Amino acid sequence: MSTPQLDVYGFPAADPKATSASPFTTKIECLLRLAGLPYRMHVVTNPGKTPRGKLPYLEDGTMTVSDSEHIVAHLKAARGVDLDVSLTPLERAQSHALQRMIEERLYWIIVYSRWIDPANDGAVYEQFFGSLPPVLRGLIYRSALKTTKAALHHQGLGRHTADEIYAFAARDLEAISQTLGDKPFLFGDAPTLADVVAFASLTNMLRPDFKTALRGLVEVRPNLVAYETRMGALYEDGASIRSSSQ
Structure with a gap:
């Protein structure tokens, strides 16, 4: 079969x-x-x-x-x-904690930086809704923005000031940077699931199509920039195994 x-x-x-x-x-x-x-x-x-x-x-x-x-x-x-598979029980626990930090807090800061931060005014509209028919674009965008603001408020992050939110991000990024150090990947010479999760967020923070303070917070940590480039090369190398439904 x-x-x-x-x-x-x-x-x-x-x-x-x-x-x-x-x-x-x-x-x-x-x-x-x-x-x-x-x-x-x-x-x-x-x-x-x-x-x-x-x-x-x-x-x-x-x-x-x-x-x-x-x-x-x-x-x-x-x-x-x-x-x-090669991680020790302690490393698996550390990996789990890193992933939860990235996906449960840094993710919401990415959302805030794109949808709420005035520096990105209009970017989400074009990136996520630009392909929709004009008659629907504004309506769907306004509905999505309202939902996103409510989600950020209920999650708790939306109750803080911009300075406080980006200070949270700086501490989280510093934790990733210190964990990485001068190693090729977070736990040594080969990428693990934590690297996949970290790359997915870091590459989004460095996207040129969103003007965000997060980009600067990554760029002041050279080991994270080099790390994102290294993971990005592995990601691009695997492009040939993806096919499209369209």
Whole structure:
């Protein structure tokens, strides 16, 4: 019996070598590329029509898996993908803590920097909604902005000032920088799942299409800039295993 096709549904990227503006979509694409698992990418612009109302999600044969963390667990169980196989129990615990910091706080700071920070006024509108018909673009954008503001407020980050929010980011980025040190990757000479998660956020912070204070906070840490470039080269090297549904 042949192995089922892997189909990934996520926010779009301009081309196979580019990263998605969604850290979580980038995370899954990067993991599949490092694992050498061919996949087909499906561009989705309306997460409201997905199985759980969020992106990315994965179809592996007849099985549908939503949420990037569940996708990682599925790929480990069903396809044997485990970038952390060489880590010690202590390193696995440290990796888990790093991932939670990045995905549960830094992610929301990325969201704030794009949607709320006045420096990015109009960037989200063009990046995420520019391809929609003009009659729908403004309506959907305003609805999404209202939802995003509410989510940031309920999460707690939206209750802080901009200076406080970017101070949080600086501390988190310094933690990643100190963990990395002068090593090629966070836990040594080979990339692990923590590297996939860190790269997905760092490359989004360094995107030139969003004017954000986060970019400067990364750029003052040269080891993070070099690290993002190193991971980016691995990501681009895996572009050939991605096919497109379009």
